[in-house]
Amino acid sequence: MCMSEQIETPTIAVLLPCYNEEVTIGKVVRDFKAALPDAIIYVYDNNSTDRTAEIATAEGAIVRKEPRQGKGNVVRAMFEDIDADVYVMADGDDTYPADAAPAMVAKVLEGYDMVIGDRLSSTYFQENKRPFHNFGNRLVRDSINGLFHAHVTDIMTGYRAFSFTFAKTYPVLSRGFEIETEMTIHSLNNNLRLFEMPIQYRDRPAGSVSKLDTVGDGIKVMSTIFRMIREYKPLPFFGGIGLAIGIIGAVLCGMVTMEFMHTGVVLRFPTLIGATMLVIAGLLLIATGIILDVIAKNNRKEFVVDANRFAYMKRH
Structure with missing residues (x-):
């Protein structure tokens, strides 16, 4: 036919x-x-x-x-x-x-x-x-x-x-x-x-x-x-901020550590505490970026599925 x-x-x-x-x-x-x-x-x-x-x-x-x-x-x-x-x-x-x-x-x-x-x-x-x-x-x-x-x-x-x-x-x-x-x-x-x-x-x-x-x-x-x-772009966004904060914290920790190695005494406890918190905050931001990046990729997958569905509906 x-x-x-x-x-x-x-x-x-x-x-x-x-x-x-x-x-x-x-x-x-x-x-x-x-x-x-x-x-x-x-x-x-x-x-x-x-x-x-x-x-x-x-x-x-x-x-x-x-x-x-x-x-x-x-x-x-x-x-x-x-x-x-x-x-x-x-x-x-x-x-x-x-x-x-x-x-x-x-x-x-x-x-x-x-x-x-x-x-x-x-x-x-x-x-x-x-x-x-x-x-x-x-x-x-x-x-x-x-x-x-x-x-x-x-x-x-x-x-x-x-x-x-x-x-x-x-x-x-x-x-x-x-x-x-x-x-x-x-x-x-x-x-x-x-x-x-x-x-x-x-x-x-x-x-x-x-x-x-x-x-x-x-x-x-x-x-x-x-x-x-x-x-x-959550990974570059949060990861970049977290990396910058983490580097600042690590540098400050390094400075306190160098003083301790020379004197045997921790002379700046507030700096050490603040630097440690900065390193932790940086790591948390990087972890947040990784998690949100996975979510963003899943959202892109869902968008492709939705787009394919609308394209199919339009053809039929």
Whole structure:
């Protein structure tokens, strides 16, 4: 008996988290409708006080409300609510070119879990007029690449495409703009298939105001990196701290021991007690790192099982 397979057209969802983007959202929706005519465009209005939702609706986008403030909360709602074969996420500020979306979608359909719209290899440093943002991007990129032995160029870009499996298995923990950093670290830690695609970044048009707080959001991003390294790389984190403390304790113990060998008397009992406690604390931190490293590896195994389960469900 012959059976013919019906090839279904993949479903594509364009996700646009927005907060007070009335100046640009109309053009962004039109651009994505032109670039991906078969896609469904979702605008998630995150408590805007302007006409963002009204304009997006008039342009044909599906508008939904997300009352929890912060981009991370919006992304969490998007991934929970929407089912699609491919997700394209961009900002509503018209800084990312919609005409790059078809190529990003194609890469996801080839089998990549996440496609990153790489701003830093093209025009970002020329277009972005905020020097601390440029410094922050370099700092975050170099820190994460060094810790995970990776070569990702743009860690914090908001222009990305995802597979169904990624969207449904990614645990969104961040609430704000640190979400992009969290996505990248999550992908590197779980050895997901990443593809970077250079895009032509452009700065916000006149009248459009950035919602980023350079210092505040920078601190949140660095806190996210610190937290995720502690959770994903516990052995280097706790082991490194424990080794440093243990070495300090051992050096102090050695100094007291040398004095005892020369004089036959322990002259600094408080130093000896403190040094011994430092050595013990260092050993406990190293042991903690080893235990948590085993737990982290088991968590990665569970993630692979969950990802395989979602991939199987999607195929069937």
